[in-house]
Amino acid sequence: MADGKVYVCTKSKLITFAAGEERKVLSEVLLGSSAYSTPVATNGTLVVCSQSYIWAVQKGARPAVATAAIGTPASK
Incomplete structure (x- = not known):
């Protein structure tokens, strides 16, 4: 839970709920790869891991794409 929201990964989605008694879905994002981890919120950043990504x-960040896949050593 972070910023009044609850983040949950299913096998294929990241689902964001409003925190509170009533279950209110704020968003659902298809991940494109199986996710079996818990999303982590730290220092204003939400980190989500799947088997491939x-x-x-x-908030306010510009999109960026990593050049190395998981399990591939980063270049020096």
Whole structure:
């Protein structure tokens, strides 16, 4: 839970709920890859991992694409 929202990963989606007694879905995002982890909120960034990707979502950030796949060593 972060910023008054609850973030949940299912096998194929990231679902955002409003925090509170009533279950209110705010958004559903198809991940394009199986996710079996818990989203992590830290320092204003939401981090979501799937079997193939890692996303770092931050308000106001511009899109960027990583050049290395998970399990591939980063170049020096």
